[in-house]
Amino acid sequence: MISFTSSHHQAVDNFSFISETPLDLCAILSEAHHPEAGAVVLFSGEVRNHSHGKSVSYLDYEAFAPMANKIIAEIIGDANEKWKLNIALCKHRIGKVNICETAVIVITASAHRVEAYEANQYIIDRVKHEAPIWKKEFFSDGSYEWSHNCGCFNLG
């Protein structure tokens, strides 16, 4: 079972949010149901075939796993504090991820949809900006580039 309820925060500490193997959305979703939840929201962050006007072949993700796990656990804990959630989970791939494959999945479930939608967006926004995970974009022309999610620095 990979889901967490708000009464099981301690379980998060022992869970790996980082996956070296492909994320099976259907398998993960099949376990993300809860008798008190009338809404289940699934976000799948997928690899698209273009970036910065260039054709993308694939992405390669790297993580500092110990801290990524810790930070994602904190983010999920914070989401559980802010909303009444029956399920809140996140899994992020590392390694090579091909076009149309899932790089990150967030599932939230709650009694009604507003909480599940809001919490889901909160989790993915913070995971993208705070978890020490990085993507390297490999382009069709053979070049590559480390991506960055914000304009807080410029490599010039």
Add this chain to the structure above:
Amino acid sequence: MQVQVFAMMKDYFDERFELDMNIKNIIDLSEKLIDINPKSKSLLPACRFAVNNEFIDQNYIFSDNDIIYIIPPSSGG
């Protein structure tokens, strides 16, 4: 002390290396790293630093046995 870098910082430094000179905090460390590779100058101010899986700030004083992790801006998702 040992230093480990990630992602785009590996374009500028070995993934893991040792520094044994007198470096007491992240200000000294950043200056030293810019000396070693001036190309890191624009990226370093955007990086976070961590020891023992905790982020540190400039008030943290390094110990000889510390492994300092230099964490560039995240680009997950």
